[in-house]
Amino acid sequence: xxNAVLEAIRTRRVARALTDAPIDRALVEEILKAARWAPxxxxxxLHRFVAVQDPMTIRLLxxxxxxxxxxxxxVIVICIDxxxxxxxxxxxxxxxxxxxxxxxxxxxLLAAHSLGLGAGPVTSFSRAAVGAILNLPEGLSPExxxxxxxxxxxxxxxxxxxxxxTWQSLSxxxxxx
Amino acid sequence: xxxxxxxxxxxxLELLAFLITAARTQLDEAAEYxxxxxxxxxxxxxxxxxxxxxxxxxxxxxxxxxxxPDAALRAVDPTKYAAQLDVVCRAVGEHLVSHFxxxxxxx
Numbered sequence: 347x348x349n350a351v352l353e354a355i356r357t358r359r360v361a362r363a364l365t366d367a368p369i370d371r372a373l374v375e376e377i378l379k380a381a382r383w384a385p386x387x388x389x390x391x392l393h394r395f396v397a398v399q400d401p402m403t404i405r406l407l408x409x410x411x412x413x414x415x416x417x418x419x420x421v422i423v424i425c426i427d428x429x430x431x432x433x434x435x436x437x438x439x440x441x442x443x444x445x446x447x448x449x450x451x452x453x454x455l456l457a458a459h460s461l462g463l464g465a466g467p468v469t470s471f472s473r474a475a476v477g478a479i480l481n482l483p484e485g486l487s488p489e490x491x492x493x494x495x496x497x498x499x500x501x502x503x504x505x506x507x508x509x510x511x512t513w514q515s516l517s518x519x520x521x522x523x
Numbered sequence: 524x525x526x527x528x529x530x531x532x533x534x535x536l537e538l539l540a541f542l543i544t545a546a547r548t549q550l551d552e553a554a555e556y557x558x559x560x561x562x563x564x565x566x567x568x569x570x571x572x573x574x575x576x577x578x579x580x581x582x583x584x585x586x587x588x589x590x591x592p593d594a595a596l597r598a599v600d601p602t603k604y605a606a607q608l609d610v611v612c613r614a615v616g617e618h619l620v621s622h623f624x625x626x627x628x629x630x
Contacts, residue, residue: 409537412545412560470552472544505559506598 354460361464362502364416364495371399373461374420374494380457381422384450387442392431393450396423396480396488406479411491413470415502418493423476424450428485438487447489454492464497529572538568558608559594566591579622587614 374397381395398404398421407421408414424447428438436443451467458465468491476488530538545560569584576584592607 409540410544412541412548412563413556415563470545470548470556472547474547475540475544503593503595505555505594507595 354456358456358459359497359501360455360466361493361495361497362415362466362504363498363500364418364464364493365498366417367419367496369419369463369494369496373458373463374399374422376461377422377454377457377463377492377494381450381454384446384453386446386449388434390430390434390436392427392434392436392438392443393446394425394427394486395450396425396482397421398423398480403479407471407476407491410475410479411468411471414468414491414493416464416466416493416495418466419495421494422454422492423480423488424490424492425482426487426489428487438485444489451490451492458492458494462496463494466493467491468493527575527577529575530568534571538564538571541567555597558597562591562594577622579618583614583618587611587618 378395378397386392398407399419404418404421407423408417426438426443426447431438431440431443455465455467469489471488471491473488476482477486480488482488541564545564549557549560565588569588573581573584588611590607591611592604596607597604
């Protein structure tokens with residue numbers, strides 16, 4: 347079975363190398379618009395996004411991000427809004443808050459793919475340093491970068507080789523035996 | 524004779540930031556990222572100094588340091604990964620002797 351959505355899910359890959367070609371702000375905006383539709387627990391919207399296209403700011407973010415292998419043309423920083431989480435009686439460190447980081451990230455990755463962009467998530471960065479670089483207000487915690495650009499033809503190898511994975515190897519039906 | 528400067532302040536700061544922030548991120552991350560971060564830092568340093576280094580050091584950067592094992596090998600065959608890193612380490616050691624001189628004492 348296939349359709350456009352399933353095809354996009356199956357063909358998306360993490361881009362660990364990006365070209366120097368710039369990307370239009372309009373494309374970044376489309377990705378942010380898509381993220382607005384990501385599932386959010388209780389529709390609480392505890393996340394804020396910071397879009398960065400200034401080359402120097404991106405360079406500084408990369409200096410503070412050991413996990414950023416690519417040289418992106420734009421970065422969207424997914425932040426947890428701690429005070430807003432607390433306003434709902436939630437700890438900003440509650441698991442659900444991080445789940446919603448993931449739903450926003452996957453939505454952005456698929457949106458980027460649909461627009462012909464390469465995209466890669468990065469979580470290996472210093473929250474403290476990134477907070478200073480972006481002048482984030484108190485309580486806003488950066489949790490994930492979505493690095494954007496055009497995927498380079500040659501990609502560096504992953505940290506482990508791709509092994510065959512089937513949905514059956516990842517799933518159980520009804521309950522464990 | 525003093526050594527030539529091979530890093531400018533911007534490059535040194537970039538490397539400093541990488542090392543400091545890697546020390547912090549590594550507290551929360553998989554142990555297997557440790558060597559990867561060190562090799563990434565070494566790669567960036569090599570890129571920075573390549574044009575200003577001595578011919579001998581340039582030879583090291585362009586030769587043995589380009590032969591680092593594939594990151595995925597560590598998961599597949601850790602022994603082979605370590606052996607390949609040892610080959611690079613040996614080349615680094617030999618270059619150190621060549622660059623600084625063996626048995627030379629400044630005291």
